[in-house]
Amino acid sequence: MSFEMALIGFSALIAIGILLHHPSRTLGLPSLLIFMAVGLALGNGEFGFVYDNPALSAMVGAIALNIIVFVGGLSTSTQNIKIAYREGGVLSSFGVVFTTIAFATMIHLLLGWPALNCLLFGAIVSSTDAAAVFSILESKKLKLKEKTDTILEFESATNDPVALVLVVLLTELAVSPQLTPSMVDIGFGLVIQISVALAVAFGVAKLCCWLLNHIKLEEYGLIPVFILACAVLATYGSEMLGGNILLASYVAGVVIGNGVTRGLEVSRHFFNSLSWLAQALLFVVLGLQIFPQELLHVFIQAILPAILLILVARPLAVQLCYAPFTKASWRKRAFISAIGLKGATPIVFALIPVAAGLDGAAGMLHMVFFVVLISVFVQGGAIEPLAKWLKLRKEE
Numbered sequence: 001m002s003f004e005m006a007l008i009g010f011s012a013l014i015a016i017g018i019l020l021h022h023p024s025r026t027l028g029l030p031s032l033l034i035f036m037a038v039g040l041a042l043g044n045g046e047f048g049f050v051y052d053n054p055a056l057s058a059m060v061g062a063i064a065l066n067i068i069v070f071v072g073g074l075s076t077s078t079q080n081i082k083i084a085y086r087e088g089g090v091l092s093s094f095g096v097v098f099t100t101i102a103f104a105t106m107i108h109l110l111l112g113w114p115a116l117n118c119l120l121f122g123a124i125v126s127s128t129d130a131a132a133v134f135s136i137l138e139s140k141k142l143k144l145k146e147k148t149d150t151i152l153e154f155e156s157a158t159n160d161p162v163a164l165v166l167v168v169l170l171t172e173l174a175v176s177p178q179l180t181p182s183m184v185d186i187g188f189g190l191v192i193q194i195s196v197a198l199a200v201a202f203g204v205a206k207l208c209c210w211l212l213n214h215i216k217l218e219e220y221g222l223i224p225v226f227i228l229a230c231a232v233l234a235t236y237g238s239e240m241l242g243g244n245i246l247l248a249s250y251v252a253g254v255v256i257g258n259g260v261t262r263g264l265e266v267s268r269h270f271f272n273s274l275s276w277l278a279q280a281l282l283f284v285v286l287g288l289q290i291f292p293q294e295l296l297h298v299f300i301q302a303i304l305p306a307i308l309l310i311l312v313a314r315p316l317a318v319q320l321c322y323a324p325f326t327k328a329s330w331r332k333r334a335f336i337s338a339i340g341l342k343g344a345t346p347i348v349f350a351l352i353p354v355a356a357g358l359d360g361a362a363g364m365l366h367m368v369f370f371v372v373l374i375s376v377f378v379q380g381g382a383i384e385p386l387a388k389w390l391k392l393r394k395e396e
Contacts, residue, residue, distance in 0.1 A: 013038050014280045035280050039287020054354040057289040061348035064282035065160075066249045069130050070231050071275035072157050073253020074268060080150040081254065087328070088154030090321045091336070092127075095155070096162040098317035099126040099309075099340075106308050116174050121364055123166035124350050125309055125371050128156040129343025130250075136341065136380055143394040144387055146332045152339060160345060161197070161244040165190055171353045196243030201251035204234035209259030216262070223263035224270035227256055279344075286347050290369050298363055302370035309371060310378060314340035331390040339383055342375035 016038050103125070104118035113121075133156040136142075137149055169186060208230035217223055231252050238248035260267070315337035322333050350368040353361035387393040 035283035132343030
């Protein structure tokens, strides 16, 4: 297929998804499902076109996630971070590890899968999804007491680095069992990724703010373009130096969103549109990569893991993380335990072992798809009524 045909095809799919977006909101369906359904319906042989390129899908997914996380950072105030970083930081680090271990243990005992595959599956679905959390809270205009929404946003935006490290490490171990890094190497690698991401993203973003605040650009349309260029420098520069690109995206977004004093409203409109484009492209590509004829074989198998993740592994991990925070109310703990919302991120992570050629990874990808689907319907649909029932919603 030529580049022109691919561009026309993706544009048509995105346009169809956008046209279906408004009626989907009327029915209460998340945009994730609409765009993904468009890809599912049109991309895998039903109309004479077959798309099967896990490496390209993973690359597109990574770029889209960077944009989504960066835009989420632009909308996050430093005041909220000061409130949420303790609880959110524990959830985004230890919470991912606890969820992975708890989920893997249950799957191994109940289904008898190999321990390494169970850990890989657990790592893939362990993190909450920033795009899903940001979009659902924004679409429902949901503000919660005790800064619960801020903690959920902070957790979802910062827990991908730990999950990504686990997925990459476990994939390498599964593909090449003879390579077994020590815990010291793993811990050192994680520290390097976080430190480099923080340093590079903060430095580039601060320079971006200083330049924009001191050099008065006459054309306001150039401001978001300059911010985008700086975001690319911060994120991909961090990755080249060994930092975690998703963490760098969030940090750069927060620093720029709170540091630029001129033209920020124009920039937010621009980046909000860019975020929607990234989400649409991401979900369409993921829909194209999923093969509907393979889904029926794993649907029943995916129900039990989804239930265990939502009702056992996530709540257990959250309760363990909140053990030091004795002042947190039981309502807040219960809500955060119940709302471990999944989205596109686990599907993108599931493409990593598929692209690496791991045996059985394609079946795991389709199971992850159903876990995400169940999470979107169950946990996404429960956010508003659960907040009202627990009396956490702020009244306007």
